[in-house]
Structure formats: structure tokens, C-alpha cells
Amino acid sequence: MAWLILIVSGAFESVWAVALSKSEGFTRPVPIAVFVVALIISMGGLGIALRDLPVGTGYAVWVGVGAALTVIYALVTxxxxxxxxxxxxxxxxxxxxxxxQVVSQGH
Structure with missing residues (x-):
């Protein structure tokens, strides 16, 4: 379950990164609201996942998922x-x- 939470949290990292870019320096209310909600979900999920996963692995996967999805979004749009x-x-x-994820299965 920790892996699923981590992956979803990484996806929300991508959401807040895109919302941050669309906020135009925190001047647009809707992207700011999306940013704040996605940030809370993303960080909260990361914190929950790290109860059961090693911090280095968990953080690397969270960042990797968020970065990859953010790039994919930018390419698609x-x-x-x-x-x-x-x-x-x-x-x-x-x-x-x-x-x-594969090498951490034993943890």
C-alpha cells in the first residue's frame, strides 16, 4: 500500500508543479488553490509512505514520478x-x- 500512496503522491507533485507555473508568480487564485491542495496531498502522502519505505528510496521515487509526469504533461501540451x-x-x-521499487521489495 505504501508504494501506491507514494506513486499517487508523486503524481500530485506533478499537479502542484504545473499549478505553480500557471499561478504567474502567485497572482492567479485558481492555480494557487490547486497548488496548495495538491501540495498538501503530495507531501502528506509522501509522509505516510515513508512510514514503511526507506527515506532515500521513497524520496527518489516521489521526485522521479513527479518529474516524469511533469515532463510528459509539458510534451503533450x-x-x-x-x-x-x-x-x-x-x-x-x-x-x-x-x-x-524492484530492489526495495524485500524492505
Whole structure:
């Protein structure tokens, strides 16, 4: 269950990062509200997941999930241009997140 909470929390990290960028320096109320709610859910979930997971692994997976989803969002919406190297590096992040989960199964 801790892994599921961690992955969902990482997804909410992506939500708050995107909302932060859309808040235009904390001047737009709706993105600010989305940012605050997503931040609370993301950090709360990370804290809960870290009860059962090692902090280094948990934090790395949380950041990796959030970073990967944020880049995917930017690519899909056209905010960033896609390239073969960017996609390959993104797949590397995803592979490392999966690898950390696999080697941590015994914990």
C-alpha cells in the first residue's frame, strides 16, 4: 500500500508543479488553490509512505514520478518540444523508478 500512496503522491507533485507555473508568480487564485491542495496531498502522502519505505528510496521515487509526469504533461501540451534524446532520458527516469521499487521489495 505504501508504494501506491507514494506513486499517487508523486503524481500530485506533478499537479502542484504545473499549478505553480500557471499561478504567474502567485497572482492567479485558481492555480494557487490547486497548488496548495495538491501540495498538501503530495507531501502528506509522501509522509505516510515513508512510514514503511526507506527515506532515500521513497524520496527518489516521489521526485522521479513527479518529474516524469511533469515532463510528459509539458510534451503533450506542447509547452516543450519532444526529441529522441528527451524521450530516452525520460524513459531512463521511469526505468530507475521501477528499478528502485524492484530492489526495495524485500524492505
Amino acid at each position: 506542447g509547452q516543450e518540444s519532444a526529441s529522441v534524446i528527451k524521450v530516452a532520458l525520460l524513459l531512463g527516469i521511469i526505468g530507475c523508478v521501477i528499478g528502485l
